[in-house]
Amino acid sequence: MPRIQTTAELEALRAEILAARDPAKPCIAVCGGAACDGLDSAAVATAFAAEIAKQGVAAKVDFRVTGCHGYCNKGPNVLVGPDDVCYFEVKPDDVPEVVESALKGVVVDRLVYRDPASGEKAVHLSEVPFYKHQMRILTGDIPRIDPTRIEDYLAVGGYSALAKALSQMSSDQVLQEVKKANLRGRGGGGFPAGLKWETTKNAPGKTKYVIVNGHEGESAAFMDRAMLTGNPHKVLEGLIIGGYAIGAQQGYIYTRHDSPSMARHITAALEQAQELGLLGENILGSGFDFEVELHFDVGIFVSGESSALMRSIEGNAPEPRPKYIRTSVSGIWDKPSNLNNVETWANVPEIINRGADWFTSIGSEKSKGTKLVSLSGHVVNSGVVEVPMGTPLRTIVFDIGGGVPDGGAPKAIHFGGAMGRSIPISMIDAPLDFDGMSKLGAPIGAGGLLVMDENTDMIEMARYLLDFLVKESCGKCTPCREGMYQMLKILSNIIEGKGRKFDLERLAELTEVTSLGSLCALGKTSSDPLKSMLRYFKPEFEARIAAGSAAGSEAK
Amino acid sequence: MSEQTIADIIEKYRGRPGAVIHALTEIQHANHWLPREVMHEVADALEVPFSQVMQIASFYKTFSLTPKGKHEVHVCTGMTCHLRGGARLMAKVEEITGLKPGETDTDAKFSLEAGSCLGSCSIAPELIVDGKHYGRMTPERAADVLKQYE
Amino acid sequence: MSGTIVQITLQIDGKEATVAAGTTVLKAAQQIGVAIPTLCHHEKLEDYGGCRLCLVEVESRGRTNYVVSCLYPVENGLVVRTRSEKVDKVRRLIIEELMAHAPDAPELVRLAYEYGADRNRFEKEAAFCVMCGLCVRYCDEVKQKRAVGFIDNGHAREISFIPEIAAKECWNCQECFAICPTSYAQAAYLLTEALAFPGRRKKESTPREAEEGRMANIPAVPMTFVRRPPAAKPEMAN
Numbered sequence: 001m002p003r004i005q006t007t008a009e010l011e012a013l014r015a016e017i018l019a020a021r022d023p024a025k026p027c028i029a030v031c032g033g034a035a036c037d038g039l040d041s042a043a044v045a046t047a048f049a050a051e052i053a054k055q056g057v058a059a060k061v062d063f064r065v066t067g068c069h070g071y072c073n074k075g076p077n078v079l080v081g082p083d084d085v086c087y088f089e090v091k092p093d094d095v096p097e098v099v100e101s102a103l104k105g106v107v108v109d110r111l112v113y114r115d116p117a118s119g120e121k122a123v124h125l126s127e128v129p130f131y132k133h134q135m136r137i138l139t140g141d142i143p144r145i146d147p148t149r150i151e152d153y154l155a156v157g158g159y160s161a162l163a164k165a166l167s168q169m170s171s172d173q174v175l176q177e178v179k180k181a182n183l184r185g186r187g188g189g190g191f192p193a194g195l196k197w198e199t200t201k202n203a204p205g206k207t208k209y210v211i212v213n214g215h216e217g218e219s220a221a222f223m224d225r226a227m228l229t230g231n232p233h234k235v236l237e238g239l240i241i242g243g244y245a246i247g248a249q250q251g252y253i254y255t256r257h258d259s260p261s262m263a264r265h266i267t268a269a270l271e272q273a274q275e276l277g278l279l280g281e282n283i284l285g286s287g288f289d290f291e292v293e294l295h296f297d298v299g300i301f302v303s304g305e306s307s308a309l310m311r312s313i314e315g316n317a318p319e320p321r322p323k324y325i326r327t328s329v330s331g332i333w334d335k336p337s338n339l340n341n342v343e344t345w346a347n348v349p350e351i352i353n354r355g356a357d358w359f360t361s362i363g364s365e366k367s368k369g370t371k372l373v374s375l376s377g378h379v380v381n382s383g384v385v386e387v388p389m390g391t392p393l394r395t396i397v398f399d400i401g402g403g404v405p406d407g408g409a410p411k412a413i414h415f416g417g418a419m420g421r422s423i424p425i426s427m428i429d430a431p432l433d434f435d436g437m438s439k440l441g442a443p444i445g446a447g448g449l450l451v452m453d454e455n456t457d458m459i460e461m462a463r464y465l466l467d468f469l470v471k472e473s474c475g476k477c478t479p480c481r482e483g484m485y486q487m488l489k490i491l492s493n494i495i496e497g498k499g500r501k502f503d504l505e506r507l508a509e510l511t512e513v514t515s516l517g518s519l520c521a522l523g524k525t526s527s528d529p530l531k532s533m534l535r536y537f538k539p540e541f542e543a544r545i546a547a548g549s550a551a552g553s554e555a556k
Numbered sequence: 557m558s559e560q561t562i563a564d565i566i567e568k569y570r571g572r573p574g575a576v577i578h579a580l581t582e583i584q585h586a587n588h589w590l591p592r593e594v595m596h597e598v599a600d601a602l603e604v605p606f607s608q609v610m611q612i613a614s615f616y617k618t619f620s621l622t623p624k625g626k627h628e629v630h631v632c633t634g635m636t637c638h639l640r641g642g643a644r645l646m647a648k649v650e651e652i653t654g655l656k657p658g659e660t661d662t663d664a665k666f667s668l669e670a671g672s673c674l675g676s677c678s679i680a681p682e683l684i685v686d687g688k689h690y691g692r693m694t695p696e697r698a699a700d701v702l703k704q705y706e
Numbered sequence: 707m708s709g710t711i712v713q714i715t716l717q718i719d720g721k722e723a724t725v726a727a728g729t730t731v732l733k734a735a736q737q738i739g740v741a742i743p744t745l746c747h748h749e750k751l752e753d754y755g756g757c758r759l760c761l762v763e764v765e766s767r768g769r770t771n772y773v774v775s776c777l778y779p780v781e782n783g784l785v786v787r788t789r790s791e792k793v794d795k796v797r798r799l800i801i802e803e804l805m806a807h808a809p810d811a812p813e814l815v816r817l818a819y820e821y822g823a824d825r826n827r828f829e830k831e832a833a834f835c836v837m838c839g840l841c842v843r844y845c846d847e848v849k850q851k852r853a854v855g856f857i858d859n860g861h862a863r864e865i866s867f868i869p870e871i872a873a874k875e876c877w878n879c880q881e882c883f884a885i886c887p888t889s890y891a892q893a894a895y896l897l898t899e900a901l902a903f904p905g906r907r908k909k910e911s912t913p914r915e916a917e918e919g920r921m922a923n924i925p926a927v928p929m930t931f932v933r934r935p936p937a938a939k940p941e942m943a944n
Contacts, residue, residue: 072678222675315574475863
């Protein structure tokens with residue numbers, strides 16, 4: 001493809017792509033997301049390609065392998081356009097029938113959703129309970145896009161926000177729009193992205209950096225991966241716009257090395273954007289230059305901590321930087337560096353295209369827009385969920401998630417992965433947003449939401465999480481390195497029936513000192529799960545210690 | 557794995573101290589472990605002290621300082637997998653292979669690792685062999701899966 | 707930039723201090739004779755912030771925060787309290803955590819007395835090293851030899867002499883032994899020497915070339931078995 005020089009040329013290219021497409025033509029989209037891949041969706045995709053060739057119908061039906069559709073535990077997922085018929089648990093043997101039916105415009109009845117209780121069918125995406133309660137602003141396009149083809153992204157309006165920003169808005173106007181939208185960082189902190197951008201923009205120095213944190217080290221979180229793997233251009237478009245607003249000419253995408261398809265898709269997206277002139281010098285004739293480099297973590301949790309992540313991009317061991325200076329002022333190579341996570345960046349093109357007023361019309365009072373959630377654990381329906389901020393947890397766990405399998409009862413909801421917190425199920429009517437969740441002492445985190453059923457042993461869970469974190473700490477500062485280790489030992493003793501009366505007091509002191517004294521965010525929050533469990537499930541700890549000492553004295 | 561491939565990787569990053577992690581990652585992916593003399597070569601070529609290469613190589617879980625088995629077996633130890641029976645799965649895999657996480661057997665057939673969350677939580681618990689994911693794994697089925705790799 | 711040094715005035719434990727901008731709270735305190743404990747700070751080395759003992763309470767624009775004084779830069783009007791109930795609690799627990807590894811380190815014994823720390827609060831796991839990193843940083847920043855480095859991470863982190871470098875550089879230096887608060891650096895070095903290049907201490911030591919030649923195939927010497935005795939002791943049958 002030739003390099004695009006102007007906004008008009010971009011629109012001409014888009015028109016050309018759309019003209020070659022027939023919106024009424026059936027289109028089969030096989031999900032290649034992480035879970036579907038684990039259920040061998042690759043074999044299903046191969047079968048589709050072979051069947052379409054065998055029947056000689058390549059001209060009559062479109063076929064693509066896409067990123068994550070969302071309803072992960074029902075994979076392999078297949079979506080048939082133009083009217084979004086959802087097929088679940090599709091096997092290679094089902095493929096000939098799906099192709100024939102798609103050509104005829106009929107539905108393969110046995111592959112559609114059936115309500116487990118009533119047996120009621122749901123054929124189209126908008127009718128399936130898992131999707132029905134969602135608002136898929138960021139994820140909705142994923143089934144319509146082959147992530148390795150920029151044409152597909154252009155066909156759904158891709159890079160129109162970049163064109164608008166560069167041709168119609170000053171960098172200040174872009175910044176003001178994001179500030180007005182009150183876009184809050186989706187990585188966990190909920191800090192207003194616009195204010196962070198402004199800090200970096202106003203920081204002294206000409207060289208500035210913008211970074212996508214795609215590390216997603218949070219255990220049981222997979223929404224950022226789904227976003228970045230399924231629609232890499234959307235995140236990239238957000239990053240370029242951010243670079244323009246902030247005055248950065250260099251961007252970095254930092255992500256995991258252990259997800260080959262994600263690395264492949266990002267690499268392809270960068271190459272194609274470069275080729276089309278959406279990256280590089282003088283983008284769309286605006287005079288704005290911007291380059292992006294891809295970096296990989298090498299498998300340790302602390303690398304997601306912002307200063308450690310930046311050390312890693314510099315090529316150093318990812319020890320957190322011991323400075324009381326924000327990375328937005330002094331980050332990579334001590335230059336102002338603005339870091340936002342995948343989901344935050346993905347919101348930017350939408351805000352620029354549809355405006356801050358549209359964005360603020362969605363969500364709750366102080367948390368605007370939608371939130372991506374990774375729903376998993378003891379729940380019937382599991383996958384990537386996108387709901388307006390402020391959606392009650394009950395809607396997510398029951399209406400979307402279908403409750404606990406086999407009629408079980410939920411006991412707790414855990415947010416935010418290994419450094420997150422648990423709340424008891426009695427708080428299920430709380431709204432999912434930054435402030436509502438903080439009030440309960442369980443910040444939303446990046447969006448991992450784990451349902452735990454009534455049989456879950458909270459003490460064992462706390463011990464498991466500390467065991468994980470002890471291995472993930474970098475080991476530089478005492479409270480994190482030693483404090484977590486001591487907490488782990490105490491919990492292990494309690495579980496082995498060797499708990500002692502003063503253990504809870506020791507745990508309380510260890511959690512307090514670790515939070516106060518640790519160097520980085522990992523250390524400061526490492527005891528959060530234990531704190532929340534001690535706060536809401538303390539009787540379980542007391543009972544276990546008492547039972548242990550009773551059993552101990554009996555044995556004597 | 558030829559020595560030439562390693563040499564090519566090192567050559568690509570010669571004189572770039574900031575690229576230690578890149579170079580080590582590529583060598584790890586190609587060679588499955590980092591021999592000490594290779595790390596010396598990396599230190600010399602990229603102009604960084606050997607102790608820094610050593611620190612990075614021992615710091616990150618991805619890097620192995622000892623040879624790996626022919627097949628790399630990961631049992632996911634992420635939260636959802638743990639909640640849904642990951643520990644029982646790990647126990648079974650340990651029993652089948654006779655290994656603890658981090659170990660490689662004497663015939664260098666299998667290496668066992670406690671894997672971090674790879675985001676396939678909806679099909680937990682997960683067993684991953686040489687990068688291939690096996691979802692909803694039960695201790696019973698794990699034996700069948702591993703047999704394919706013998 | 708003009709040549710004048712901007713002066714900052716702050717308050718430390720009720721005393722006024724006027725110091726150059728960019729000074730850390732720890733240095734400002736030292737200048738006016740207020741002592742703050744630290745294990746990892748050294749005037750010849752870059753600020754590190756690892757041991758966290760120098761944590762203090764600061765009040766700035768009406769907000770109270772807990773920061774480590776060895777890294778926190780002074781600001782005008784800053785109010786610093788080097789002792790408070792919370793500060794003492796943090797220091798006491800850190801001392802207790804470190805005493806599980808190095809119960810007899812003189813500085814820790816002295817601090818334990820001052821802060822009322824219980825050296826037996828946590829089960830002993832004598833590793834002797836407190837991870838202050840003085841040896842590693844001194845060897846790097848002052849001597850520029852990097853003969854000793856950190857390996858591994860988290861609670862498994864340890865210092866490790868690199869035999870290839872140590873054999874050449876350490877014999878005539880050994881300066882890190884003196885700055886180590888627990889004498890572990892010396893022990894780790896001697897163990898490395900014993901395993902990787904023995905013979906040096908004999909009267910007629912072998913030529914250096916011969917030693918280096920022998921070292922080509924010597925693996926790294928992890929100190930694991932020194933630092934980590936087996937965690938689980940077999941239970942007595944009752």
